[in-house]
Amino acid sequence: MPSNSRDHDPENVTVRDASFHLFRNLGFDRIFGNPGSTELPMFRDFPSDFQYVLGLSECSVVAMADGYAQASGRAALVNLHSAAGVGHAMGSIFTAYRNATPLVITAGQQARSMLPFEPYLYSVQATELPKPYVKWSCEPARAQDVPLALARAYCTAMQYPRGPVLVSVPADDWDARTSLVQAREIDFTIRPSAASVASIADALRKSSRPAFVVGSEVDRNGAWHQMVRLAEQQNALVWVAPASSRCCFPENHPLFAGFLPRSREGIVSALQGSDLVVVIGAPLFTYHVEGSGPHASDSAAIFHVTDDPNSAAWCPIGTSVVASIRAAVEDILAKGEPTKRAMPTGRPAPQPVSTGGSAIDVAAMLQVIADNRPANSIIVEEAPSIRGDIQNHLPCVRPGSFFTASSGGLGYSLPASIGIAMARTDASVIALIGDGSSMYSIQAIWTAVEHGLPITFVIANNHGYAALKKFARVFGMDGALGSDLKGIDFVALAQGQGCGGERVFTSDALKQALATASKRNAPYLIEVVLT
Numbered sequence: 001m002p003s004n005s006r007d008h009d010p011e012n013v014t015v016r017d018a019s020f021h022l023f024r025n026l027g028f029d030r031i032f033g034n035p036g037s038t039e040l041p042m043f044r045d046f047p048s049d050f051q052y053v054l055g056l057s058e059c060s061v062v063a064m065a066d067g068y069a070q071a072s073g074r075a076a077l078v079n080l081h082s083a084a085g086v087g088h089a090m091g092s093i094f095t096a097y098r099n100a101t102p103l104v105i106t107a108g109q110q111a112r113s114m115l116p117f118e119p120y121l122y123s124v125q126a127t128e129l130p131k132p133y134v135k136w137s138c139e140p141a142r143a144q145d146v147p148l149a150l151a152r153a154y155c156t157a158m159q160y161p162r163g164p165v166l167v168s169v170p171a172d173d174w175d176a177r178t179s180l181v182q183a184r185e186i187d188f189t190i191r192p193s194a195a196s197v198a199s200i201a202d203a204l205r206k207s208s209r210p211a212f213v214v215g216s217e218v219d220r221n222g223a224w225h226q227m228v229r230l231a232e233q234q235n236a237l238v239w240v241a242p243a244s245s246r247c248c249f250p251e252n253h254p255l256f257a258g259f260l261p262r263s264r265e266g267i268v269s270a271l272q273g274s275d276l277v278v279v280i281g282a283p284l285f286t287y288h289v290e291g292s293g294p295h296a297s298d299s300a301a302i303f304h305v306t307d308d309p310n311s312a313a314w315c316p317i318g319t320s321v322v323a324s325i326r327a328a329v330e331d332i333l334a335k336g337e338p339t340k341r342a343m344p345t346g347r348p349a350p351q352p353v354s355t356g357g358s359a360i361d362v363a364a365m366l367q368v369i370a371d372n373r374p375a376n377s378i379i380v381e382e383a384p385s386i387r388g389d390i391q392n393h394l395p396c397v398r399p400g401s402f403f404t405a406s407s408g409g410l411g412y413s414l415p416a417s418i419g420i421a422m423a424r425t426d427a428s429v430i431a432l433i434g435d436g437s438s439m440y441s442i443q444a445i446w447t448a449v450e451h452g453l454p455i456t457f458v459i460a461n462n463h464g465y466a467a468l469k470k471f472a473r474v475f476g477m478d479g480a481l482g483s484d485l486k487g488i489d490f491v492a493l494a495q496g497q498g499c500g501g502e503r504v505f506t507s508d509a510l511k512q513a514l515a516t517a518s519k520r521n522a523p524y525l526i527e528v529v530l531t
Helices: 015-025 037-043 058-072 082-099 112-117 143-158 171-175 194-206 216-220 224-234 264-270 309-314 325-335 362-372 384-393 413-423 442-450 466-475 490-495 507-519
Strands: 030-033 051-054 076-080 103-109 164-170 210-214 237-240 256-259 276-280 301-306 319-322 377-382 428-434 455-461 500-504 524-529
Touching (some): 030 058, 051 442, 103 143, 143 171, 194 319, 224 237
Parallel strands (some): 210 237, 210 276, 377 428, 428 455, 455 524
16 A cells, blocks of 8 residues: 555654655645656655656656646656756756746655765765756755755745755665654745835836836736736837747737847847836846847836846846736736826737648748637747747737747757646647757657647658757858758657657648647647648
8 A cells, every 4th residue: 555644653754755745735746757776765655646757758857847837837846867867857957947947856866875985876966966957956964854855945946936946865765764844834925115116107107108028927927917907007018028938918919019039139129119118027138149239228217027036136227126026017007007198009910821832831830720729729839940930920818828948948848748738637738849849859749648638749840950040140151060850750750659640741731630639639749841
């Protein structure tokens, strides 16, 4: 029978029972992992009320947990194998850090009695290995302190700005004796000061052409609807900050202005007509190319509202306010006054594109998806070379309806869609992935099959790393070495893992394939061969 700490003396239980007792009380009911030898004692008599979600690589495992945490709004529990497993997972840990995703990661370690001899599969500096992309890491000095370390790890992961944490646990710690640790209630809400709110409200009142710039923290913090009301109260245009990983504002709203570029000159140009810019839930100055000149127009006052003190510290100009995003937006909304200024003109609605013809290009592919996706669909995207086209032809108009990686790293979104589908059983998940991106984590499809998740994987096959080819122009290059991909059969890769699929070459065929996928209670892969 699975062990249960409630059947034992609370002052004399195993570290394993105390840990699962804590996990249970913190609301965890599953562990994402790829097990190794040093983790096996953790799972002895695995509790029947927990689910083990197996991924076939550590990088995919962390991305699945990231997607689950992002979509559920709760921390996710991850188990990795010693140094090798943490090393394999580092790309996704980096993304989780940039995504501000609360992950509690346990990592295996060799038995304490072996540590002086640097044994096989030993993590030499277990707490240093994941830095700087974890908020906190710990290998407890005593076995009996493991549950306390896990309790602190959870609180640290959930504190804004949220993020991953890691606890390294020697293999023999799990059978040691300890006491139960109770889950604690902590309110992490930080309200902005009355003076800061008054300053922003006063600046909005005096402004003739204000603009808001919103970022991922708006959606992550549940402030989406409040942000819409604030924009409407002020009749102010709303831009999406560079490299945002979530849908922060309805992209069909009359006040939606568009997406800011990741360049200094581009941001200044886009915001040129505004005399006040209020940035909420993102760094405004996320650059991808070297630039010069001012960070913003000299005529524009800048306010920056963020839950990340570090972001506030490096922000080069303006007045920063560190606070919980939902609380800040609510307070500014309550202090603000309906404006008499005229309604500004937002981004023109993109025109539908033709989906006829004997071949299919990017715009036509996105138009077909937009026309045929369910109303409750969630788009999980990792196709950086066509992101501008996605923003034009596949608009997102609901909170929690779009996810991608804010890190710029590849290999996140395909496995993340699995975690998102687990957390959002009320929605249809469409994973729109580039051909190059998909190969970083294609084995994650196996987990989708094992759990019977009805995800539609759309592989946009343009035969290479097209984003890299485009970016080569920044350096005055005509192309990029090693950016062509040919001869990969994505349908065969899916079928080899038990997932149905088909290859399409036309818009009509894609429409039919999407209809087929929507009727299946299982994952389905559609490879779209693009012109």
